[in-house]
Amino acid sequence: MSLLCLEASARLRSFTGAAHELHLTQGAVSRQIQALEQRLDVKLFIRRREALALTDAGRYYLDEIAPLLQRLDRATANVMAFKGRGGALALSVGASVGAYWLIPRLPDFTREHGEITLNLGTRVGPVDFSASPIDASLEFSDGQRPGLRCDFVLPLVLSPYAAPSWTGLHGRTLDADTPRAALIQHGTLPGVWDEWFIQDGIPGGAGRDGPRYEIMSMALNAAVAGMGVVLLPGYMAEDHVAAGRLRRLSRRQLRYSKGYYLVYPEEAAGMKPLQIFRSWLLGQSEHGPGIQQTVMRAA
Incomplete structure (x- = not known):
């Protein structure tokens, strides 16, 4: 879930927008990102009032995991549509x-x-x-x-x-x-x-x-x-x-x-x-x- 929160927050540049898309609360998304940052021991976002921005580490990490998330999303859709x-x-x-x-x-x-x-x-x-x-x-x-x-x-x-x-x-x-x-x-x-x-x-x-x-x-x-x-x-x-x-x-x-x-x-x-x-x-x-x-x- 933390990776989905990362991708949605980066794309929408907002924890609130990500929360709406993922059907979570804004606080839940924020906690997921904080837990991921603690686990990686790096800051992934620069938190600005007008919009979120990825740090260099966040941009690198998202570029690396984006194809995996796309494959996961496609696999989920395939299982749902074709029942395996x-x-x-x-x-x-x-x-x-x-x-x-x-x-x-x-x-x-x-x-x-x-x-x-x-x-x-x-x-x-x-x-x-x-x-x-x-x-x-x-x-x-x-x-x-x-x-x-x-x-x-x-x-x-x-x-x-x-x-x-x-x-x-x-x-x-x-x-x-x-x-x-x-x-x-x-x-x-x-x-x-x-x-x-x-x-x-x-x-x-x-x-x-x-x-x-x-x-x-x-x-x-x-x-x-x-x-x-x-x-x-x-x-x-x-x-x-x-x-x-x-x-x-x-x-x-x-x-x-x-x-x-x-x-x-x-x-x-x-x-x-x-x-x-x-x-x-x-x-x-x-x-x-x-x-x-x-x-x-x-x-």
Whole structure:
């Protein structure tokens, strides 16, 4: 209760306002804060007549516990609403794998598990679970996240694609004579064209002249517009190939050193919605169920 009093008092800048929201007396809220300050041996609030203000220690402490309070509030709401049979799962997903691989498969999950609500968001880079109400993340990484569980879900296997308008001018063969300025770069895949050409015995550095796009979906759209050749996974390119907007320029594939992992804190592993989603997700992988799990712990 003292933590709830802290959060409400800080947000409303008033013990009276917090008391009204929490259905307590103003004195009860004040005593809860005083007891918490005594236990921590720090002052959490500067008590002013016009409004309360957090001390530096109070602001730090509230920033640390806010995600835990949000998770607690969501867990309480889920239990009340679903009686332990389901609930909501807050999931962060990489933009490209989310839009082109995960979301087209979600209708199956929804039909099988209508008791679970998936709330999806996206962000660039790894999730900081200590500062976010996110439960789990499907993210592009090497699976080395100290202190977190990382389940391998999907490899990133790439092939070269270009629009018919581009191949009409430059041919459908990708080799040492391909214009280097036409090799579209991914901001998230540094050096990927070098890896591709090194496999053909062409020295590194051969693929660094083309335009650079921050995310894979932008690189895809640039290729569809005829701006060059792009390395893409099949799940992003296949619909465009079927519609005649892209052509695959090689049967060869490149498996990138990183892949997609389901990442979540140790304490979230017991969440029923996460357990159900994890089992379903690993079943969607090209490798099927039974993926080896890597648990990385902080030293």
